[in-house]
Structures are given as C-alpha cells and as structure tokens.
Amino acid sequence: MSGEAASGTDLPADPGTSGTGPAKGGGPAKGGERSAGPAKSGEKNPTAAKDGAGNGKTASESSDPDAPYGSDRRAFGEAYDEGRNLTTGGPMAFIRDSVVDEMHVGDRHYHYSAGRGGKRRSGSVHEDELEAVRARYVPVDGYDDMLSTLEDRRVMVLCGEPGTGRFTTAVRLLDGVGCEVISRFDAGQDIGALTSNDFENGHGYVVELLGAAGSSTTETQLDKLRDLVGESGSNIVLIAERDDLQGWHLGNYAVLYSPPNSGRVLESHLVEEVREDGQDAQALLRELGESRRLRRALGPAPRPVEVARMARLLAEYGRGAIGLDEVETRAAQLVQRQVVEWFAGLAGLRSAELGDALRLAAFRIALAVLNRSPYNMVAETGRQLADLFLKDVKGVSTTQSSLFADDHQSRLPKSRAEVVEGSMSVGLERVPVGLAKYSDDRLPVVLLSYVWKNHHGLRKVMVQWLKALSKDGRPMIWVRAAQATGLFCSLDFHSTFEDMIRPGATAMGKRRRQRRLFAAVALDQAARDERVADAVDERLKIWRRSGTDAERWTAASALGYDLGRRSIDSTFEELRVLGTPSEQQSALDEWTDASLVQASGYSVANLFAFGEVEPVLGKLAEWTSSDRQSVRKLAWWAMLYLIHMHGFDLDQLRLSAGRVERPTPRAQEHWPLLLALQDEQPHLATPIADLLRWGLRGRRGDFVARYLFGPWIRAAEKDGECLRALITFVPHLVHDELDVRRLHYLVNRLRHDWSDPLKDDAARLLEAAIRVPALREEAS
Numbered sequence: 001m002s003g004e005a006a007s008g009t010d011l012p013a014d015p016g017t018s019g020t021g022p023a024k025g026g027g028p029a030k031g032g033e034r035s036a037g038p039a040k041s042g043e044k045n046p047t048a049a050k051d052g053a054g055n056g057k058t059a060s061e062s063s064d065p066d067a068p069y070g071s072d073r074r075a076f077g078e079a080y081d082e083g084r085n086l087t088t089g090g091p092m093a094f095i096r097d098s099v100v101d102e103m104h105v106g107d108r109h110y111h112y113s114a115g116r117g118g119k120r121r122s123g124s125v126h127e128d129e130l131e132a133v134r135a136r137y138v139p140v141d142g143y144d145d146m147l148s149t150l151e152d153r154r155v156m157v158l159c160g161e162p163g164t165g166r167f168t169t170a171v172r173l174l175d176g177v178g179c180e181v182i183s184r185f186d187a188g189q190d191i192g193a194l195t196s197n198d199f200e201n202g203h204g205y206v207v208e209l210l211g212a213a214g215s216s217t218t219e220t221q222l223d224k225l226r227d228l229v230g231e232s233g234s235n236i237v238l239i240a241e242r243d244d245l246q247g248w249h250l251g252n253y254a255v256l257y258s259p260p261n262s263g264r265v266l267e268s269h270l271v272e273e274v275r276e277d278g279q280d281a282q283a284l285l286r287e288l289g290e291s292r293r294l295r296r297a298l299g300p301a302p303r304p305v306e307v308a309r310m311a312r313l314l315a316e317y318g319r320g321a322i323g324l325d326e327v328e329t330r331a332a333q334l335v336q337r338q339v340v341e342w343f344a345g346l347a348g349l350r351s352a353e354l355g356d357a358l359r360l361a362a363f364r365i366a367l368a369v370l371n372r373s374p375y376n377m378v379a380e381t382g383r384q385l386a387d388l389f390l391k392d393v394k395g396v397s398t399t400q401s402s403l404f405a406d407d408h409q410s411r412l413p414k415s416r417a418e419v420v421e422g423s424m425s426v427g428l429e430r431v432p433v434g435l436a437k438y439s440d441d442r443l444p445v446v447l448l449s450y451v452w453k454n455h456h457g458l459r460k461v462m463v464q465w466l467k468a469l470s471k472d473g474r475p476m477i478w479v480r481a482a483q484a485t486g487l488f489c490s491l492d493f494h495s496t497f498e499d500m501i502r503p504g505a506t507a508m509g510k511r512r513r514q515r516r517l518f519a520a521v522a523l524d525q526a527a528r529d530e531r532v533a534d535a536v537d538e539r540l541k542i543w544r545r546s547g548t549d550a551e552r553w554t555a556a557s558a559l560g561y562d563l564g565r566r567s568i569d570s571t572f573e574e575l576r577v578l579g580t581p582s583e584q585q586s587a588l589d590e591w592t593d594a595s596l597v598q599a600s601g602y603s604v605a606n607l608f609a610f611g612e613v614e615p616v617l618g619k620l621a622e623w624t625s626s627d628r629q630s631v632r633k634l635a636w637w638a639m640l641y642l643i644h645m646h647g648f649d650l651d652q653l654r655l656s657a658g659r660v661e662r663p664t665p666r667a668q669e670h671w672p673l674l675l676a677l678q679d680e681q682p683h684l685a686t687p688i689a690d691l692l693r694w695g696l697r698g699r700r701g702d703f704v705a706r707y708l709f710g711p712w713i714r715a716a717e718k719d720g721e722c723l724r725a726l727i728t729f730v731p732h733l734v735h736d737e738l739d740v741r742r743l744h745y746l747v748n749r750l751r752h753d754w755s756d757p758l759k760d761d762a763a764r765l766l767e768a769a770i771r772v773p774a775l776r777e778e779a780s
Contacts, residue, residue, distance in 0.1 A: 074425040074648055075475040080521070082372050082476075083483035084562075086445050087528045088490065091297070091328035095336070095449040096491070096531070125171055125182045136268045136308075137172045138260040140165070146255055147176050150235060153253065155226045157209075157217075157238045160257030161413050163338065165265075165304035169257065170206045170237035177235055179204030191238070192221050199232035209240040222253045241414075262307050266298075269311035279318045288314065293324055297331035301416065301439035306334045335442045338416065339450045346455075355390060362386035364415050365451060365462065367436060368444040369469075369484045373476050375419055375436040379411075381469065381477065388461045416440065424476065428646065428670065445487065452488050463499050470504060470518040471511050482518040486525020493532050497539075505543075505554040516550060520558035527563045536563065544578055552578055553599050560603025561610070568612055572619050575600045579637075580630035601637025608642060609649040613677065617687040624694050639695050643708040645673035671722050672712045679725040689732035696733065696742060705746045713750055717762045730769040743770045 088095045150156045150173050158166050167184075174182045181200070185207040199205070209217060217240070229236050239257075266288075270281045288294045298310050313330055316322045322330075342364060346357055359382075366382035412418055415438070422435035438444060451458055469481035489496040504519030527536040540558060543551040556578040558564075564571040579600025608616040616638075623635035648669040668676040674692070678685040695704040716723035734740055747766050750758035 072425075072427075072475045074428060074646075076479055077649065078425055079476045079479035080483075080561075083480045083525070084528075085441065086448070086483050086487045086525065088445065088449060088487070089528065089530075091325070091332045092442070092445055094329050094333060095446065123183060125184070130171070130175060130182070132272075133168060133171055133175065136265075136272050137168065138264045138268050140169055140260045141258050142255065143169070143173075146173055149252070149255060150174075150237065151177050153226060154229045154235045155222055155238070155253055156236075157222070157240055157254040158257040159240050159254055160259070162241065163303045163305065163341070164257070164259035166239040166257055167206060167208070168304065170239055173237055174204030174206070174235055177204070178202075179235055182206070191217065191225055194225065194228060196228055196231060199229055199234045199236075201233040203232075203234045205229075205234065205236040207236065207238050209238055219253070259304060262302055262304070265304055265307045266311055269308045270314055273311050273315035274318065277315075277319060279315065284314050284318050291324075293328060297328045299331070299335070299440045299442070303338070303416075306331075306338075309334050332442055332446070335440060336446050336450060339443070339447045342447075343451065343455060354393065358389040358393070359383075359386040360411065360414060361458075362389055363411050364447060365458075367415060367417055367438065368447045370436075370476065370480050371441075371444045372422065372435045372437045373480070374424065374433050375412075377474070377476065378436045381465075384468065385462070385465045388465055389458070392457075392461050412436065416443065428648075448484055448487055449491060452491055466500060467503070470515055473511075473514070478514060478518055479521055482521035483525040485518070485522040486528075489522060489526035490529035490532050493526070493535055506548060506550045508550065512550070516554045517557055520554050521561065523554075523558045524561040524563040527566070533566070540574070544574055549596065552581075553596055556596060556599040556603055560606035564603065564607055565610060565612060568607070568615050571607070572604075572615075575603055576623070576631065576634065579604075579634035580628070582630050583628075597634055598637050601634055602641050604634075604638040605641035605645065609645055609673065611650070613684065614687075617684070617691065620691055621687065624691065636695065636698070636700075639691055640704070640708060642674055643672065643692070643695075643704070644711075647671045647673055647676040649673050650677070667721065671715060671719070671725070675712060675722070675725055675729060678729060685729060685732050689729070693733050693735070693739070696739070701742065705742060706749065710746065710750060713747070713758060713762070713766065714756075717759055723762060723765065727765055727769045730766065731771065731773075734770060734772055736772060740770055740772055 146156065146158075146169075156173070158170060160166050171182055180202040182204040183206070185205060187208040188210040189207045191207065191209075217238075225236065267281065267285060270284060274281050274284070288298065294314075297313075299306065302310065310331060313322070313327050317324070317327050343361060346354070346361065362385040363379065363382035366385055367378050370378050370381060417436060417438050419434045419436050422433060423430040424433050424435075425431075451462070466481050466485055469477050470485075472478050472481075485496065485500050489501060501519045501522050504515045504522070507515035507519075523536050523540070527533045540555045543555040547555065556575060559571050559575055559578075564575075579597050581596050604616060604620070620635050620638060623631045626632055626635075646669065650673060668679075671679075674688050678688050692704075692709070695701060696709070698704070712726060716726040730743070733743065744767060747758065747763050747770070751760070751763045
C-alpha cells in the first residue's frame with residue numbers, strides 16, 4: 001500500500017453511494033448492492049468536481065477529510081470555545097440599552113465614588129469625605145515611608161497605574177501630615193506655571209500629571225515646587241503613571257505605588273456600609289466567598305473603586321433591597337465605567353498625544369477580540385488597527401513617542417491585562433505559549449459593545465480591520481474576528497449584516513471558503529442573542545430556498561455550530577435539503593454542487609462533536625436506509641467526517657447551548673472520536689458499528705476501509721489502550737465472511753506498507769479479533 005493511500009488525506013469528489021442502510025440484526029445490507037472489490041493501490045477518482053462557486057477542482061484539491069478546516073480543526077475548536085462568551089446575555093444584558101451618562105479621565109477617588117456626596121474633580125475635599133477616608137482607608141505597602149517622605153520634603157510623586165487608589169492615598173497622606181484643607185488641582189496642571197499665589201498656609205494639594213505634563217516634569221521643577229510650598233507652609237502630592245518614571249531624574253521625590261489589598265478594602269468598606277443597620281459584615285463576606293455568582297460579580301482583579309462599590313452592593317443585598325441578579329448587573333456596569341474612562345478622553349487630546357492614545361486604544365480593541373491569545377498575535381493585529389486609525393485621522397503623528405510604548409510591560413497594566421501560561425494547537429498537538437488576557441473576562445464584551453455603540457468614527461475603521469482579519473489563515477484570528485462580528489451583528493443587525501456578513505457569505509475567489517465560514521461563525525454568534533435569533537434563522541431559510549450556491553454553502557456551514565442545536569430536528573431537515581442539491585436539478589443537468597453536499601455532511605458530523613451524539617446517530621441510521629440516493633450520499637459524507645474526527649473534537653467543543661457535555665479523557669484526545677465514545681459509553685458501540693459497517697459494505701467500501709479506517713489502526717498501534725479498545729470494537733463490524741475478508745485485506749495491506757508498515761504484534765491481535773459471530777462463540 002502506498003504511503004499516500006495510508007495517510008488518509010484525500011477523499012473522492014464523488015464517492016457514489018453505499019448500501020441502503022445499516023444491516024439490522026447482522027443480516028446483509030438491503031437492496032442487493034454488492035461490496036466493492038479491492039481497489040488498486042493509490043486509486044483516486046479522476047473526476048473533476050466543482051465547489052459551490054462553480055470552480056473546477058480535482059478530487060485531491062476539494063476533498064480534505066478534515067474539511068472545511070484542514071489540519072487546523074483543533075485550533076478552530078480552541079478559538080471557537082474562547083469566543084463563545086462574547087455575548088450580551090445574563091448580567092451583560094444592560095449593554096444593549098445602556099446609556100453612559102458619566103465620564104471621567106484620570107485617577108478616581110474610590111472613597112468618594114462609594115460615598116453619598118459624589119465625586120469632585122477640583123476644589124477642596126469636604127470634611128465628611130475626609131472622615132470617610134479616615135474610616136475606610138487601607139494603608140498600601142510602604143505607607144509609613146511615604147508619610148515620612150512627605151513630612152520631610154513637602155513634595156512627593158506617587159507613581160502607579162490609574163484607577164488604583166492613588167488619589168485616595170494622596171488625600172490620606174496630606175491628612176496625615178496635618179493639612180487643614182486638602183484641594184485638588186485640575187488634572188494635567190502644568191506645575192511649572194504654579195506660583196506662590198496658588199498655595200495657602202496649612203493647605204495640602206493633589207495634582208494628577210497627564211501626558212506631556214507628566215513626562216516633561218524634571219527634578220529642577222520639583223525643587224522649585226518644594227520651595228514654593230515650603231514658603232507657604234503647605235504640602236503637595238503629585239500622582240503620575242508608572243511609565244512616566246522611566247528616564248526621569250526626580251531625586252528622592254518619586255515613590256512607586258502599588259494598590260491596596262482588595263480583600264482588606266472590601267472588608268473595611270463593608271463594615272462601614274452596614275454599621276448603621278446592624279448587619280453582620282463577616283457573614284456577608286462568608287457568603288461572598290461561598291457564592292460563585294457573587295465572586296464573579298466582584299471580579300478577579302477589581303480596582304479599589306469597584307471594590308468600594310461592591311461593598312455597597314453587598315450591603316444592599318444583605319438588607320434585601322436588591323437581588324442577586326441586580327448585584328451582577330450593577331457590578332458589570334462598574335466594568336463599563338472603566339471602558340468609558342479609557343475611550344472618553346480621545347476626543348480631547350492634542351495631536352501630539354492622540355497618536356499614542358489611538359495605538360493603546362487599538363491594542364485594547366485587539367485584545368478584546370483575541371482575548372487569551374499569544375501576546376505577539378494581539379500586538380500584531382493591534383498595530384494593524386492602529387495604522388488604520390492613524391491613516392483615518394489627519395494631522396496625527398505616525399511616530400511613536402517611545403520605542404517601549406507597545407511593550408507588554410507597559411500596555412498590559414494600562415489595559416488591566418496580563419500574560420498567563422497556556423497552550424495552543426499546532427496541527428493535532430498542543431504547545432505551551434504565554435497568552436495575553438484581560439484580568440476580568442467581562443471586559444472584552446463590554447469594551448467591544450461600548451466602542452461599537454458609542455464611537456462610530458472608530459466603527460468604520462474596525463469594519464475594514466475585521467474584513468482583513470477574515471482573510472488571515474490563523475484560526476485564532478479569523479474565528480475570533482468572526483465572533484466579534486457576530487456580537488456587533490446582535491447590537492446592530494442590519495448594518496453589520498450588510499457591511500460584513502453578506503460580503504463574506506457571497507465571497508468568491510481566493511480564501512472564499514474561509515470567508516464564508518467567517519460569515520457562518522458570525523451568524524452563529526449573533527444568534528446567541530435571543531433578540532436577533534429569529535432574524536438569523538429566517539435569513540438562513542431564505543438562503544436555503546433561493547440563495548446563491550455560496551449563500552447555501554454558508555447556511556449549511558452555519559447550522560453545524562451551536563446555532564444548529566437550538567432546534568436539532570429542524571436543523572436536520574434544513575441540512576437534508578441543503579445536502580441534496582441534485583433533487584432540485586433536472587436529470588439532464590450536470591451536477592456541480594459536490595461541495596454543498598460535503599459542507600452539509602460536515603455540519604452533521606460537527607453537531608455530533610458538539611454533543612448531539614445520539615440524535616445524529618439516529619438520523620444517520622434513518623438516512624442510510626433511505627430509498628433516495630442523494631440522501632444516502634449525504635449520510636456517506638457525514639460518516640466520513642465522523643470517522644476522521646479525534647477525541648479532542650468533543651473535548652474542545654464540550655460547552656454548547658447552555659449544556660455541559662462530558663469531555664473525553666485527556667488520554668483519549670488523539671483516539672478516533674467514534675472509538676473513544678463507544679469505549680466510554682458501550683451502549684453506543686452498536687449504532688456506531690452499524691454505521692461503519694454500512695460504509696464498509698457499500699460500493700466505495702474499500703475507500704472507507706483504506707483511507708479512513710486505516711488511521712484508526714495507526715492510532716491504536718501507538719497507544720496500547722487505544723489498541724485494546726479497537727480490538728474490543730472490531731468484532732462489532734463483522735457479521736459474515738465478506739466482512740472478515742474485507743478487514744483481513746485491510747490489515748494485510750497495512751502490514752506490507754512500504755513507508756510505514758504495521759507492526760506484526762498489533763496486526764496479529766487485530767486478525768485474531770476479525771471473526772464472524774459463530775466462529776467467535778466456538779473459540780470462546
């Protein structure tokens with residue numbers, strides 16, 4: 001047997017049909033169709049097929065058994081799983097109708113945000129607010145040293161990330177050194193322009209350094225500032241981003257700032273929130289620790305302002321004023337506030353600063369689309385989007401202010417993101433890799449939804465960017481871009497469908513199949529939103545009835561995902577019609593829709609991998625017994641794809657339509673999927689064997705045995721447990737001497753393969769298992 005034939009990499013463009021159905025009770029197949037004799041080694045179907053677009057292709061070009069993903073099927077599954085949560089259901093439903101009425105740029109005083117009096121951006125801090133800070137403040141690491149520095153020098157620069165409570169700490173420090181009144185200068189104040197008239201005796205001041213005002217600050221300016229506040233008997237704390245410390249010579253004025261412990265902040269605020277009504281704060285904290293929903297509402301890495309707000313929500317929840325659903329929704333709205341802060345300042349930036357701000361915005365958008373992807377992949381796609389942003393905005397410098405501006409040590413903290421250890425698939429194997437992700441999994445859907453709904457200038461460029469990503473050959477990019485498109489479609493169905501999905505569904509030329517799959521995955525994602533699910537269903541039905549070949553191909557592919565599981569019986573009927581195009585053609589017309597049959601068959605197999613195991617087996621048993629050749633052909637293709645799937649297919653696609661399917665054990669991830677399933681669930685052995693025996697007995701049975709069943713034996717040869725499972729399963733395939741001869745012929749061919757012969761011990765075990773039932777009983 002040739003190495004090419006053994007590899008299982010080609011399928012015939014037109015396989016013909018096999019028998020009329022699985023042989024029931026061990027009898028022969030109905031209809032009197034004969035088993036095909038052994039074909040010549042390396043036999044191929046020379047007939048040229050055409051795909052749904054009418055493009056002529058040879059059998060080897062159009063018939064990859066992993067189709068439509070080729071060797072990237074496992075990578076597709078990983079990407080698809082990661083993007084499933086990009087929806088606005090549950091606690092995220094507020095996104096659909098929310099109107100953001102509060103914007104803030106810069107640092108935030110988390111005690112003010114939690115209090116009753118509101119937040120003041122400038123002017124003095126009121127006494128009641130100071131009392132709240134004194135009661136709730138949790139000292140950060142190094143607080144005592146900071147206090148000593150301020151007492152000694154009167155000027156201090158706190159360098160840390162925005163939103164981490166820098167302002168609250170600044171207020172507490174100034175209060176700690178005895179300032180009678182504490183005031184805040186407007187954010188971005190040029191400290192070089194301050195004079196003695198700006199300071200009063202005994203007062204404390206806070207100023208937030210932004211952009212150029214921060215990066216241009218020097219030790220000389222701080223010395224001058226120290227002289228000014230010293231003369232007036234006042235103190236000042238400046239707060240700046242950690243990056244701004246690079247390259248500065250600030251003497252002993254600068255202190256690195258880290259946020260306070262979130263657990264201690266929560267407890268401190270909760271104690272104060274429940275003090276008046278007598279609730280048990282510790283009991284509420286215990287409930288938070290025991291409730292998965294409450295922990296998710298708080299988030300894995302909340303900012304101090306979010307912790308403070310969560311304390312208030314817990315207090316209301318404990319009083320019975322709000323329910324758990326309301327806690328989740330309002331906590332998610334806090335995440336939206338972060339996104340608003342990130343994007344609200346773009347319009348007010350000067351051209352010198354806008355370039356870097358747009359690059360950071362592009363990175364955040366790219367990370368939202370590709371969350372949990374390799375950092376370099378996120379950075380690369382983010383640069384592509386940034387280039388489009390900068391090209392679209394006139395008068396903005398295309399030169400970065402710093403060579404380190406896109407370094408992960410800079411951009412990840414600014415985006416509340418991190419790199420975690422993970423893995424990605426390369427072919428059938430997984431390799432370790434660092435994955436960039438948002439620290440809070442709610443951020444991607446909140447960020448993308450907010451930008452799409454509120455920044456129409458950015459939307460136009462993002463459409464262009466996503467279309468480019470739809471042509472990228474890496475599944476982690478094009479699949480996730482498709483799911484982001486589906487999210488946008490759920491928020492604005494008409495324009496997104498016309499601008500992005502329809503062009504993909506009707507794509508021709510290079511990468512047409514991937515672009516159609518892009519549209520299919522986008523529709524599957526959009527249908528997760530119940531508000532547009534019916535519109536998606538209607539569009540697919542229109543394509544099925546009167547669409548172009550490309551649109552029908554896209555419809556057939558879309559039904560192979562979670563979308564198809566919403567109404568599995570209806571899906572089977574749609575795929576039966578889509579997968580039998582010859583029924584709608586004149587007997588004299590040339591049949592050119594081979595790829596549509598394949599796409600429909602693949603969707604049936606994909607539904608099996610998504611967990612619809614028994615419904616698919618039942619439907620295939622029905623179709624293989626049909627008296628219509630077209631239906632049997634559709635079943636034949638579905639069977640071929642099922643044979644070629646691996647255990648990891650079910651493992652990767654185990655979470656579907658709100659249901660949790662039991663994944664195959666990790667040790668079985670490289671097993672043939674059908675073999676792994678029947679080994680785990682023995683009651684499936686009979687229907688699986690009936691389906692395979694039908695394929696083996698048909699006119700193209702030799703092809704099934706050599707090109708697809710052969711790899712099962714190869715997999716078993718490498719894994720002792722897999723070999724055991726195969727030897728246990730093989731007898732289910734044998735009901736007569738023809739079955740015996742067919743399987744012995746296969747084993748013999750593999751034993752004498754030139755490039756990769758089957759080992760003798762594995763071959764002998766298999767040959768011993770290939771016996772008709774009567775002979776097996778006598779041997780036992």
